[in-house]
Amino acid sequence: xxxxxxxxxxxxxxxxxxxxxxxxxxxxxxxxxxxxxxxxxxxxxxxxxxxxxxxxxxxxxxxxxxxxxxxxxxxxxxxxxxxxxxxxxxxxxxxxxxxxxxxxxxxxxxxxxxxxxxxxxxxxxxxxxxxxxxxxxxxxxxxxxxxxxxxxxxxxxxxxxxxxxxxxxxxxxxxxxxxxxxxxxxxxxxxxxxxxxxxxxxxxxxxxxxxxxxxxxxxxxxxxxxxxxxxxxxxxxxxxxxxxxxxxxxxxxxxxxxxxxx
Numbered sequence: 007x008x009x010x011x012x013x014x015x016x017x018x019x020x021x022x023x024x025x026x027x028x029x030x031x032x033x034x035x036x037x038x039x040x041x042x043x044x045x046x047x048x049x050x051x052x053x054x055x056x057x058x059x060x061x062x063x064x065x066x067x068x069x070x071x072x073x074x075x076x077x078x079x080x081x082x083x084x085x086x087x088x089x090x091x092x093x094x095x096x097x098x099x100x101x102x103x104x105x106x107x108x109x110x111x112x113x114x115x116x117x118x119x120x121x122x123x124x125x126x127x128x129x130x131x132x133x134x135x136x137x138x139x140x141x142x143x144x145x146x147x148x149x150x151x152x153x154x155x156x157x158x159x160x161x162x163x164x165x166x167x168x169x170x171x172x173x174x175x176x177x178x179x180x181x182x183x184x185x186x187x188x189x190x191x192x193x194x195x196x197x198x199x200x201x202x203x204x205x206x207x208x209x210x211x212x213x214x215x216x217x218x219x220x221x222x223x224x225x226x227x228x229x230x231x232x233x234x235x236x237x238x239x240x241x242x243x244x245x246x247x248x249x250x251x252x253x254x255x256x257x258x259x260x261x262x263x264x265x266x267x268x
Contacts, residue, residue: 008035008058008160008192013067015053026217027053030067033211033220035160040186040193040229042207044200046258050218051196055164058194059085071159081105084153088165090145092137098124098148099133105156116155123151126188127181143174147181154185160192168198176238179205187233200254204228204247205238212257222257224250 015028028050035041043051056062058069060079069076071083092101099120100107106116124130127147137145146166153161163182167175179202186193197203203210206229212222228241241247 029217042203044203045213049213081156084158
């Protein structure tokens with residue numbers, strides 16, 4: 007269980023002013039769930055993810071992973087960024103195995119683990135390729151495999167599909183759902199897309215413009231239908247999907263009331 011309790015982040019701006027990026031954010035990420043934070047630019051989504059990753063300290067509040075405070079980066083949290091951070095001079099296999107190398111895992115063992123993960127994301131035939139020979143979607147698959155290499159308790163995903171074309175994005179969403187179904191990992195995912203949030207989230211958090219606050223929470227089962235059917239089409243055509251999409255869209259454009267929805 008990952009728990010965020012009254013998390014607030016205040017920045018000192020270059021002009022000497024104080025910027026309230028996050029304000030009293032509280033929620034849990036239970037095991038085997040995908041919690042998606044959704045909101046317009048500047049609502050604090052990335053700030054929140056960076057705090058969970060341990061890259062950014064909270065001004066107040068706390069983040070607990072299995073009851074222990076998050077005080078910095080750690081192998082118990084895997085991060086996938088919007089833009090891949092692969093090493094261009096290393097092979098795909100060695101990129102996936104990088105975290106295990108830093109942990110001192112023997113070469114043969116870490117390469118075996120990397121091959122297993124490349125098979126999981128459908129890239130077993132590209133192990134010896136350099137990243138620059140791969141498409142954008144394939145590089146993000148490598149990033150997901152690398153984030154999973156240390157067997158983290160939670161996967162943190164910072165708009166990982168935002169720069170991809172619509173068809174590749176759907177393929178990557180399917181991949182994430184498949185990986186989640188097979189591994190049961192907790193996932194915290196941030197996005198600007200209402201459709202993506204509803205497609206992937208077991209819970210959706212709608213965040214307000216600065217200061218970032220959670221103004222609504224929605225439970226959703228569309229991702230389980232997606233996983234069972236293996237096709238996004240049925241989900242997108244579900245009348246309940248359209249109704250909830252319209253409700254969330256209205257809330258984002260008119261964030262005047264904090265509420266919780268089931």
